[in-house]
Amino acid sequence: MGLIWVCGVDEAGRGPLAGAVVAGAVVLDPDHPIEGLKDSKTLSASRREFLFEQIQLKAKAWGIGEASAAEIDEINILQATMLAMRRAIEDLTTRLGAWPDKALIDGNRCPNLPIEAEAIVKGDTKEPAISAASILAKVTRDRQMMQLHERHPEYGFAKHMGYPTAAHFAALQQFGVCQEHRRSFSPVRKVLVLHSR
Structure with a gap:
């Protein structure tokens, strides 16, 4: 049996009235630990930016997915969130070269996936891989909103x-x-x- 790859998945932007809903997916690398992973909402913007770079450098694999405002309007915010999460895992899978063995999803539902998935309420405070995914999602979405502001x-x-x-x-x-x-x-x-x- 080889290594088991578990990816954490979280989203940012379910509640806003504008912009995409963005999801992150991360498989952490035990050989390259990242200090200070927490729920992105509890971190300062500068700390999130720092950890964003660390995750992309040190994680075994990571991915980002989104569903646009138009897609949210078409299929509703819940389905769009599930779609963004699936896209994030697919993006991670491209970098990893294979599907992870399991996905830990923040919240109480899982997207439709070809792998085992477990929903964990408040997972971003319990699982470092979900915390990392929440940071990827939040920083990516905030950057998009800054561009929209321009x-x-x-x-x-x-x-x-x-x-x-x-x-x-x-x-x-x-x-x-x-x-x-x-x-x-x-x-x-x-x-x-x-x-x-």
Whole structure:
């Protein structure tokens, strides 16, 4: 029996009103441990950026997948999250040269996979590989939202990252909906109705 490769999987961006939902998948390398892996939400932005680089350097394999705002609108946020997770594992599989033996998924459901998968509630606080995946997903998504901010500074994406804050609601009321907004989400739908009158 060879080495058993277990990948941790997590997502970022289920709750925002704009942008993609992004997932990370990571197989850690016991010969190259990474210090300080924690749930990405508990880390500072600079610490996340540092660990992002460390994970890409030291992990046995890693992958990133996403589902766009348009895909979220088409299949719903839950299915889009599962799709992003599967894409992240497929990306990891390309780098690893084979499917991992098992996937540990943060949350209470697993995407449809050809390998064994286990859902772990609050897994990003319990499993270092899931913590690593959460960091990959969060940093990737934050970078995307910063790019979106450069294209649409009027919405303030650099501050709220697309989440439903008072400032974001105010910008939606004033400027309407941009291409990256999730039209299936109720606050965005309401603005579309208002602006179509």
